[in-house]
Amino acid sequence: xxxxxxxxxGLIRTPYQKTEGMPIQPAGxxxxxxxxxxxxxxxxxxxxxxxxxxxxxxxxxxxANGYDLKVTPFLDTQRxxxxxxxxxxxxxxxxxxxxxxxxxxxxxxxxxGIDVLDGTPxxxxxxxxxxxxxxxxxxxxxxxxxxxxxASTRADTRFQQPSGHKD
Amino acid sequence: xxxxxxxxxGLIRTPYQKTEGMPIQPAGxxxxxxxxxxxxxxxxxxxxxxxxxxxxxxxxxxxANGYDLKVTPFLDTQRxxxxxxxxxxxxxxxxxxxxxxxxxxxxxxxxxGIDVLDGTPxxxxxxxxxxxxxxxxxxxxxxxxxxxxxASTRADTRFQQPSGHKD
Numbered sequence: 001x002x003x004x005x006x007x008x009x010g011l012i013r014t015p016y017q018k019t020e021g022m023p024i025q026p027a028g029x030x031x032x033x034x035x036x037x038x039x040x041x042x043x044x045x046x047x048x049x050x051x052x053x054x055x056x057x058x059x060x061x062x063x064a065n066g067y068d069l070k071v072t073p074f075l076d077t078q079r080x081x082x083x084x085x086x087x088x089x090x091x092x093x094x095x096x097x098x099x100x101x102x103x104x105x106x107x108x109x110x111x112x113g114i115d116v117l118d119g120t121p122x123x124x125x126x127x128x129x130x131x132x133x134x135x136x137x138x139x140x141x142x143x144x145x146x147x148x149x150x151a152s153t154r155a156d157t158r159f160q161q162p163s164g165h166k167d
Numbered sequence: 168x169x170x171x172x173x174x175x176x177g178l179i180r181t182p183y184q185k186t187e188g189m190p191i192q193p194a195g196x197x198x199x200x201x202x203x204x205x206x207x208x209x210x211x212x213x214x215x216x217x218x219x220x221x222x223x224x225x226x227x228x229x230x231a232n233g234y235d236l237k238v239t240p241f242l243d244t245q246r247x248x249x250x251x252x253x254x255x256x257x258x259x260x261x262x263x264x265x266x267x268x269x270x271x272x273x274x275x276x277x278x279x280g281i282d283v284l285d286g287t288p289x290x291x292x293x294x295x296x297x298x299x300x301x302x303x304x305x306x307x308x309x310x311x312x313x314x315x316x317x318a319s320t321r322a323d324t325r326f327q328q329p330s331g332h333k334d
Contacts, residue, residue, distance in 0.1 A: 003172045004227055004288070006259045038250075042258065045236035047248030051308025058225075058261055060171055069212035081214030083205075083292040086299070091209065092173045092290045094225055094261070098300055113302075121171070123259045125250040127307070131314045132253070133265055134301040135280075140294070141218025147298045 008121035010038035010107075012059060014114050019063060022155045023115045034099070034114030036122060043107040046125075050104040054128035055111070059095045060121040061088035064159060074153050075146040084141060089159045095120075098128055175288035177205035177274075179226060181281050186230060189322045190282045201266070201281030203289060210274040213292075217271040221295035222278070227288040228255035228262045231326060241320050242313040251308060256326045262287075265295055 014034040016022045023032070036057065038046060049055065067089040070079045088095060099111040109125070140147070181201040183189045190199070203224065205213060216222065234256040237246045255262060262283065270277040276292075307314070 003174050004290075005170045005172050006261070007170050009258050042236065042250075045249035046251070047237070048251035048309050049248055051306060051311075052251065053304050053306040054302045056263065058259075058263070069209065070214070081216055082212035083209075084213070084215035084219065084294050086293055086296075090291060091176050092225070094173075094291050096223065096225070096263070096293065096300075098302055100302065123171075124257060124261050126253055126263065127251050127310070128302070128304060129253075129307055129310055129314070130301070130304050131317055133263075134297070134304075135221045135265055135267065135295070137220050137295060137297050137301075139218055139220040140296055142215050143294070143296055144218075147296070150298055 006123055008060065008123060009042050010036060010122040012036050012057065012114065012116050012120040012122055014116055014118045016117050019117060019155050019159070020157050022117070031112045032114050034111050036109040036111055036125070038107045038109070038122065040107050046104060046107065046109065049109070049125070049127065050101065052101060052127040054098055055101045055109070056126040056128050056133070057097045057099060057122065058124040058126070059116060060123060061090070061093035061095050062121055063117060064088040064090070064093045067091055072158070074155060075149060076142060078142070080142055087159050094123065173290055175227065175290060176209050177203060177289040179203050179224065179281065179283055179287040179289055181283055181285045183284050186284060186322050186326070187324055189284065198279045199281050201278050203276040203278055203292070205274045205276070205289065207274050213271060213274065213276065216276070216292070216294065217268065219268060219294040221265055222268045222276070223293040223295050223300070224264045224266060224289065225291040225293070226262050226283060227290060228257070228260035229288055230284060231255040231257070231260045234258055239325070241322060242316060243309060245309070247309055254326050261290065
């Protein structure tokens with residue numbers, strides 16, 4: 001299949017300068033404030049967004065190199081299939097975070113509960129709509145029983161190392 | 168900023184051969200069955216996924232050409248900022264759907280409630296985890312009052328036409 005080329009539309013500013021010690025999900029970032037700085041050329045596209053309490057950010061895991069198809073997630077001690085985890089090292093390293101939108105100021109979105117590295121390249125913004133995005137979940141697989149630790153678990157460097165093999 | 172090149176990891180099979188008449192969100196697709204066919208090279212990465220009732224699919228809006236920063240969504244009669252909508256014609260045409268995972272069969276995921284075109288290129292799969300992905304939403308902006316129509320609204324061709332201007 002042919003490749004798809006994406007170009008960042010802005011970047012995300014956060015207090016996190018390195019992966020180590022970073023919250024592993026917005027749940028662990030609590031009210032961590034951040035700014036989504038959208039390139040001025042796209043500013044008009046942000047109109048009407050400030051009516052939504054939450055937004056979906058799609059971004060590049062720009063510090064992730066390569067991937068392995070089996071990984072040991074931060075929340076677990078066993079190896080799991082990569083696609084059953086939220087690990088950043090993926091065939092297509094696209095991250096997704098749902099954050100609270102607190103204020104729009106021109107081309108800048110002030111958000112809360114952000115869990116990405118400072119300088120993360122932004123790919124897309126979508127409004128979070130419960131009717132579309134919040135189904136009636138009945139099972140969370142291997143994460144059952146692990147989620148209590150989300151808020152207190154911090155990242156380490158395990159997903160940063162360049163990987164020679166990509167099995 | 169430099170470009171990011173993605174390569175599809177599979178494709179999505181659905182009953183929808185054309186945009187016109189397609190549900191506009193999984194809510195409108197009800198129990199529409201589909202298959203996510205992951206390239207065999209990635210099959211091992213699907214392990215453990217079948218413990219989750221719902222998954223997030225990231226894919227390419229492969230029929231979308233160009234974009235406009237103001238659009239009239241299917242659910243509205245007014246022009247809205249592009250990023251406050253889920254329209255497929257976007258600077259980075261990445262789509263996101265939350266679907267029910269009914270069964271895994273090797274490299275094939277059987278899903279329900281799928282709302283994309285048949286043959287859609289798959290970019291990533293993530294487990295849906297309410298603690299990460301389902302915040303306490305308090306506002307849905309311009310969609311308030313419109314969502315009742317989601318299930319009955321069908322797409323038309325408005326987001327398909329190639330656009331000469333990209334304002």
